[in-house]
Amino acid sequence: MQPFRKPFQLDPVFPFELVLQGVRRYETELPDHLHDLYELVYVHDGQGTFFIDGSLYEKKAGDLFLIPGNTVHRAFPSSGDPIVSTALFFAPSLVHAESLDDGHHPLRCFERARKSKQHKAELTQPARLAVEAAIEAIAGELQTAAAGYRHAVKLHLQQLLLALSRLPMHEEAPRSDLLPGPKWVHDALRTIDLDPVRCGGLKELASAACVSAPHFSRVFKQMTGMNVTDYVGAKRLVAAKERLLSTDDNVEAIANDCGFLGLPHFYQAFKKLTGMTPRGYRLQSRLEPKE
Template identity: 60%
Template sequence: MLPIRKPFYLDPDFPLEVVYRGVRYTENELPDHLHDLYELVYIHEGRGTFFVDHALYDKEAGDLFLIPGNTVHRAFPSADEPIVSTAVFFAPSLLHAVSPRDAYDPLRCFDTARKKKQYKIILPVPVKERIEAAIHAMGTEVKNREPGYRQALSLHLQQILLELYRHPALKDSSSPAIGFAPPWLLEALRDINRDPVGCGSLSALSARACVSPGHFSRAFKQLTGMNVTQYVNTQRLVRAKELLLSTDDTIESIAIACGFQGMRHFYQNFKQLTGVTPRQYRNGNY
């Protein structure tokens, strides 16, 4: 059976999701699956096994797993000692604005894990304690959602990635430092973010970038974790959310202004992203 692709519908301005101390039971686990996002998994309690890229790993408290984007994996928690774990999903674009183009590459740990085909990381006690503290802080931010919580989540993730960058087992001196994305892709992202309604189709975006649509699409998905259509639609929905709260315009006029041609399409996409309908969101039921 082919692995399934797990979908995510994240805010393109903040493509990160934290599932803090989730209890994993066998009956609730997905079969072999993959997704475009990068994933960190930290085991707090319990035992089990983890299938990652054709290999099985034992899981127990204190283990950290690095799962690069589009890597097939599956969890097998113990029936007697269910796994309690935190999973952090994110797109590389989240790190773009905060990562300098120098020798430091915050994603090197994932690249090294894939290259060495070693996805389980054994952490020294001081490093493990610092990463546990950062994960706990992320859980608190997700729960309380105080002003600035997104920035706090990003900072805690950066702290974890810096710890892993400095981990001796994840150093790979043969890999040169690389930037995250070429200038033409960054410019395309700016165009979409500036005007998600009038930015144009994949063919128009790739033509302006002077690359083929196929190459544009692959590079775009690697950076953002979404295809172009998903990203554009999500940016349009972000704008729709702002208009719903800041104007008295009708929902239909907002849908049209944000590039949605039909109310059904708008409602489906809006609920998929937010979990509520546009009217419920406007009324504060979210």
């Protein structure tokens, strides 16, 4: 039986989801499944077992599990003592960053887990308290949604991943293997981030990477959780939102400058992402009280 591919409906600009202290019962758990997103699972209470990539792990309070994207897994909570756990889901593109050549990458802990086939992190009591504090901080930012909350969530997540990457492991990966995915996909992400208007589409990006378009598309989706068109479009919308808030340029000029095919296309894409029109978004921001 093929594993079930779990779908997600995430904001392409902020591909992150938190399931805080969910109660996991045997009868409601998914069968063997996988997804493109990376997943961190922290157990607050209860007990059971966890099947991840062909191995079974004991699951109890204080345990933390690292599940890289597209890894088959399944939980088996105890029927008499259901699991209470927090799960953090995110696309690798949310935390991708330039290498500073110090042996670290935000997804290092996941890549070590994949290579060593050891998906359960051994946490000391201080490490458990740090994980719980990070989860609490992320949940608080998402609940209040104050200005900059997404940046705060990303920073808390990156700090958590850094702490996990420093945990001792039975098998250290060579430094050249720490970056998940080939170098060309990181180059493509950087190209899009720097200039989402002139970066080109799938054909141009694949050509620059010297790989076929189908292969580029497949690897890109594994890294970002979305296809090239949606990712580039999301980045263009971010640029358009900044122009709407920081200038008095008319909406049509902004649409054209940010790479949209006229006003109808811009309005449709903007409303799908934000739930309002570009003019409505600009007006609302100017009516909000300034602190």
